[in-house]
Amino acid sequence: MKNIETRQFDVSQHEFRAFEDASTGNKYISGYAAVYNVSSRLLSTDGVKFIEEIEKGSFRNILDTNPDVIYNFNHDNNKVFARTSSGTLTLTEDEVGLRFVAQIDTNISEANDLYLRIKRGDISENSFAFKTSGANQELKRIKQDGEKIIKRTIKGFDALFDVSSVTKAAYPETSLDVRSLEDQIKPSINKTNQNTLSDKERLDMEIRLKIRDIK
Numbered sequence: 001m002k003n004i005e006t007r008q009f010d011v012s013q014h015e016f017r018a019f020e021d022a023s024t025g026n027k028y029i030s031g032y033a034a035v036y037n038v039s040s041r042l043l044s045t046d047g048v049k050f051i052e053e054i055e056k057g058s059f060r061n062i063l064d065t066n067p068d069v070i071y072n073f074n075h076d077n078n079k080v081f082a083r084t085s086s087g088t089l090t091l092t093e094d095e096v097g098l099r100f101v102a103q104i105d106t107n108i109s110e111a112n113d114l115y116l117r118i119k120r121g122d123i124s125e126n127s128f129a130f131k132t133s134g135a136n137q138e139l140k141r142i143k144q145d146g147e148k149i150i151k152r153t154i155k156g157f158d159a160l161f162d163v164s165s166v167t168k169a170a171y172p173e174t175s176l177d178v179r180s181l182e183d184q185i186k187p188s189i190n191k192t193n194q195n196t197l198s199d200k201e202r203l204d205m206e207i208r209l210k211i212r213d214i215k
Contacts (some may be wrong), residue, residue, distance in 0.1 A: 004130070004131055005131070005132070014031065014032050014035065014097075015030065015032065015099075016030070016118070016126065017029070017118070018104075018115045018118040019119075026103055027103070027106050028101055028104060029101075029104055030099070030100065031099070031126055031165075032097045032098060032126060034054055034098040036054055036055065036056040036097045037053055037054070037055070039051050039053050040052045040053070042144070042149065048150060049149040050149055050151065050152050051144070051151055051152070052152040053151070053152075053153050054153075055153050055154060056095070057093070058136075058156050058157065059097075059098050059157065061156050061157075062130075062156065062159070062160050063091060063092070067160045068084055069083070069089060069091060069160050069161065070084075070162045071083070071100060071102040071162065071163050071165075072162055072164050073110070073165055074166050075127065075162060075164045075166070076164075077162070081108070081114065082103055082104065088102065088103040089101070089103070098128065100126075100163045102163075114165065118165060123166070123167060125165070125166050125167075126165050128160065128161075129160075129161040129162045130157045130158075130159060130160050130161060131157065131158045131159040132154055132156065132157050132158055133158050135156075136154065136155050136156035136157060136158060137154050137155060137156075139151070139152055139153075140153075
């Protein structure tokens with residue numbers, strides 16, 4: 001699906017655990033799929049350099065829609081271990097970020113393997129997949145080390161698809177799949193009549209043009 005982005009977080013400094021509820025015998029994996037107000041390292045796509053942060057409270061509106069989100073491993077949709085629509089995955093936001101609690105059926109061998117690997121610390125990173133658009137992000141010109149770059153602040157989400165424990169994040173704290181951003185930076189402007197655009201689509205185009213003009 002086009003424009004799906006992923007972020008990956010090293011959660012070793014935050015709660016991330018596999019545990020058993022002694023009263024019920026149920027087993028859970030809990031932790032953070034996203035952490036607020038942490039800057040990515042310097043990124044680049046199509047010659048445009050930028051950093052990114054996720055603003056505190058940015059998950060509130062999408063969580064209010066009760067999205068159908070899955071918990072999987074390495075964003076593999078063939079390895080679904082919990083799901084909000086089945087009541088086995090709970091998503092909440094707090095001061096740290098997007099927190100999840102997944103009830104794991106360890107009778108499923110792959111789920112049990114993941115549970116044990118997290119429990120002993122072999123896996124310490126999480127990620128999530130989402131879509132956002134111009135209405136839910138803020139772009140600013142800033143200077144970093146004397147260089148003009150873009151700071152992208154994500155303020156909300158159009159869709160949330162999964163939370164995922166991952167083997168290795170691309171770099172500490174957050175990782176951007178820049179291919180989806182390229183679609184925003186390189187629109188087919190000549191093929192589009194602006195008079196037919198909705199307000200949201202027009203805002204998206206204006207943001208893409210502003211990024212392109214910085215080059």
